[in-house]
Amino acid sequence: MKFDNILSEINGFGKFQIRLILIQILSRITIPCHFLLNNFMAAVPTHRCDISTLDDGGIFRNLTLEQKLAVAIPAEQDGTLSSCQMFSQPQYQHLSGSNSSEETFTVQCQNGWLYDNSTFKSTLATEWDLVCSRKGMNKATATTFFIGVMFGAPLFGFLSDRFGRRPLLLVSYLSSMTFAVLSAFSTSYLMFVIMRFFTGMSLAGISIISIVLNVEWFGIKHRTFSGIIISLDWTLGNWILVGIAYCVNEWRMLILVVTSPLILALIAWRWLPESARWLVAKGKADAAYHYIMECAKMNNRAKCMATITPRTLLESAETETGDKKYTVVDLFRTPQIRKLAICSGIVWYGVAFTYYGISLNITGFGLNPYLTQFVFASIEMPMKIGVYFFLEQVGRRPGEMGTLLLTGLCLFINIFVAKDKWVIRTVVAVLGKALSEASFTIMFLFTTELYPTVVRQNGLGYTSFVARLGVSISPLIMLLEDVWHLLPSVIYCAVAVGSGLVASLLPETLNTRLPEFIKDIEKPRVKSTRRKEIQ
Numbered sequence: 001m002k003f004d005n006i007l008s009e010i011n012g013f014g015k016f017q018i019r020l021i022l023i024q025i026l027s028r029i030t031i032p033c034h035f036l037l038n039n040f041m042a043a044v045p046t047h048r049c050d051i052s053t054l055d056d057g058g059i060f061r062n063l064t065l066e067q068k069l070a071v072a073i074p075a076e077q078d079g080t081l082s083s084c085q086m087f088s089q090p091q092y093q094h095l096s097g098s099n100s101s102e103e104t105f106t107v108q109c110q111n112g113w114l115y116d117n118s119t120f121k122s123t124l125a126t127e128w129d130l131v132c133s134r135k136g137m138n139k140a141t142a143t144t145f146f147i148g149v150m151f152g153a154p155l156f157g158f159l160s161d162r163f164g165r166r167p168l169l170l171v172s173y174l175s176s177m178t179f180a181v182l183s184a185f186s187t188s189y190l191m192f193v194i195m196r197f198f199t200g201m202s203l204a205g206i207s208i209i210s211i212v213l214n215v216e217w218f219g220i221k222h223r224t225f226s227g228i229i230i231s232l233d234w235t236l237g238n239w240i241l242v243g244i245a246y247c248v249n250e251w252r253m254l255i256l257v258v259t260s261p262l263i264l265a266l267i268a269w270r271w272l273p274e275s276a277r278w279l280v281a282k283g284k285a286d287a288a289y290h291y292i293m294e295c296a297k298m299n300n301r302a303k304c305m306a307t308i309t310p311r312t313l314l315e316s317a318e319t320e321t322g323d324k325k326y327t328v329v330d331l332f333r334t335p336q337i338r339k340l341a342i343c344s345g346i347v348w349y350g351v352a353f354t355y356y357g358i359s360l361n362i363t364g365f366g367l368n369p370y371l372t373q374f375v376f377a378s379i380e381m382p383m384k385i386g387v388y389f390f391l392e393q394v395g396r397r398p399g400e401m402g403t404l405l406l407t408g409l410c411l412f413i414n415i416f417v418a419k420d421k422w423v424i425r426t427v428v429a430v431l432g433k434a435l436s437e438a439s440f441t442i443m444f445l446f447t448t449e450l451y452p453t454v455v456r457q458n459g460l461g462y463t464s465f466v467a468r469l470g471v472s473i474s475p476l477i478m479l480l481e482d483v484w485h486l487l488p489s490v491i492y493c494a495v496a497v498g499s500g501l502v503a504s505l506l507p508e509t510l511n512t513r514l515p516e517f518i519k520d521i522e523k524p525r526v527k528s529t530r531r532k533e534i535q
Contacts, residue, residue, distance in 0.1 A: 003277050004220055004513045006308060010292060012219015014299030016273075017226070020217055023272055024210045025233050027173060027265035031207050032237035033244070033258035034180070034199065035149075036359055038142040038475075039373060040245040041254055044125045044135070046116040049073060049086040049109035060090050074106050084109060084132035108133065119369075121249040128189045135479075137189070142475040144193045146356075148200025149207075150468030154328060156205035157461015161326055161454070165213045166274040172205030173269065177262045184255040204468070208460045215448040216277040216456075217295070220511060227445025228388045234437075235384070238377030246370050281453045281516055285310035326455045328462050330518060337521045340450055341459070343505045345466040347400065350499020351443050353470035354407055355436040357477065357492040358429060372426070376433045383434040384441055395510040396446040397503060403439035404500030407432050411493035415486055436496075450506065452515035470495075 004012075051072040054060055060068065071090040073081045088105040115126045125131055130138035160168040179202055183195035211230055218226035241258065248254045276295070279288035289310045296305050331341040359376065390399050410432030417425050451459030480487045515521055 002513060003280055003516070006292065006313075007217075007219045008221070009304040009308075010296040010301040011299035012217075013222035013225070014295075014301075016295040016298040017214075017217055017222075019271070019298070020214060020273065021226075021229060023265075023268045024214065024230070025236070026261050026268055027169075027206050028210055028230065028233035029237035029240055030176070030259060030261050030265075031203055032234045033241045034145075034203055036238070036241060036373070037255070037258065038145075039359075039369060040120070040123075040241075040249075041251045042124045042130075042138050042141055043120050043369065044131055044138065045118075045120050045123065047083050047113045047125075047131055048081050049084070050111040050114050051086060052111060054086075054090050059092060082106075083113075086110065119249070120251075123251050124192070127251070130189075136476075139475045139479065141193060141196060143472045145196045145200040146468050146471040146474075148197035148202075149204045150200075150465050150472055152201030152204030153208055153464030153468060154458070154461040155201070157208055157457040157459070157464070158327060160205075160209050160212075161278075161457040164274055165209050165216075165278060165457070166269075166272055168205055169209050169213070169272065170266075170269055172202055172209065173262055173266050175202035176206065177259060177266070178202075180255055180259040180262075184252045184259075200468075204464060208457065208464050211444055212448055212456055212460055213272075213275055215445070216275040216453070216514070217273070220513065223449065223514075224388060224391045224445065224510075227448070228384055228391075228441065231384060231441040231444065232381070235377055235380040238373070238380070242370055242374045242377065245373075277453055277514070277516075280313050285313045288313050326458060328458050330455055331451075331459060331462055334518060334522055337451075337518055340506070340521065341462065343502055344447060344450060344459075344463050346502045347404075347499045347506070348443060348447070348463040348467040349470040350404060350495045350502070351436070351439050351470075352467035353474050354404075354411070354492050354496040354499075355433075355440050356471045356474040357488070358411075358433045358436055375426070375430055379430050379434040380437045383438050387438045387441055391442065391445070391510070395508050396442060396449070397506055397508045399442045400439060400446060400503040400506070401500050403435045403442065404496050404503060407435040407439060408493050408496035408500065410435065411489055411496060415489045415493065446506070446509065449509035449512070449514060452517050452520055454517055 048069070049072075051068060054068075054072050060071070063071070069081060071087070071092055073086050076082055085106045086109055088107050109132065112129060113131060117126075120126070124141055125138050128134075128137075130141075156168055156172065159171075176199060179195050179199040183192055183199055186192035186195055211227070214226050214230050215223060244257050245254060248257050273291045273294065274287065276288040276291040279285075279291070289308075292308070292313075293302075293305055296302050330337075332338045387399065387403075410428050414425055414428050414432070417428065419425065447460055447463055448456060477488045477491055480491070
């Protein structure tokens, strides 16, 4: 008897699975808070040079602030004051409006900057003056965090396939809390960057292990629902982030507050089950039987366990490898799984690259950053509901292709919309963001269904590594606007379209049994007859 058949007998969607989802919400809502934290923590408020060094004790001291700014700071083409430059000497001729032919010299800000604190009390930019020539260091804080996620994903994927989902989730909770708190109390930019790297590495474990644990406890009929429902944690976390960031405008306290739900997750961890599917695949029949019995009792299906014993579980596993330890290398050993790994890696890179290209540029659409973030989060809910019905009726592959290609179309349209038409830009951007989020949701579910149980966490860890490589590069792409202002948009558009085309090479997994071993990948997938039986 296959594990999916056992799961359908004890109810693949009952009180047991609902409890599993509710427990994991506590930890998963912190993921979007940290992943999108730079939108607020690293925000760059309006700033100008500190011109107090130009006070020569004479005329300058007696001028009004408006006059001081006129003679001390050059104006940009649009009439606003320069954020990064000042005159080396006061240009008093500007007060009379005379067009002096005298050559004027501008220099970089000589005595730091003054910031507008009306929206953000303090950010990374104001803490360490990460503006103007140092703005790349500000972008690098997001990149460093996602590099940490990039390395954490395969690490936790490998360890959870080796030692189990449940213990590694505990490690992720504890390490995420520790490094997040240390980053909030950083005394230097270098310390902060290092702590954010390890925070990202730790959060990667929560991100990839939790979704696999959920999917492995759901039956075939409700697997699509499990993938969609757990993705709603991201939307919920997005809303929570907006509310917290609006109330807490000091970056250190903001980190502590968005991390606090992990305390509750740590308490609730004791009620989390191990993946019985993983235990069966590892030959740990007694432990698997314990959790299956717990699931059956909670779902009022204990009578169905009469014919199921630890021995039948071992037989269902069809153990082909004994105690073999699987690694990421096994994803490239045989032809079909190698093709799967390469194609899914490319698609994941495109999904993450474009999603964060839109998500981390919320100030580029003309609206208040809090409002933009709220709109971006709100559009995800109806989109995910639509995705659920699409996936149930049409399938994963066309869904992934369609959302990525349409995301690329939205990015393409915005290339030709002028920046002063912020309403049109925002509407198109919100639609693109929703489609991009849909592609993310589909790909998470798709990936867990594509890889066999014995390397599922390795597969998700590998694809997450590739995805976070894309995310790490994504914020830095915005620096290319200094080369050509449309270049970032062109790159995001091209990557979205390219990865959408590659998605057409992936196999469909709608209504198929989850593969248990690598040999299941090398042969045609078996369609489930469960749906027909139910109907």
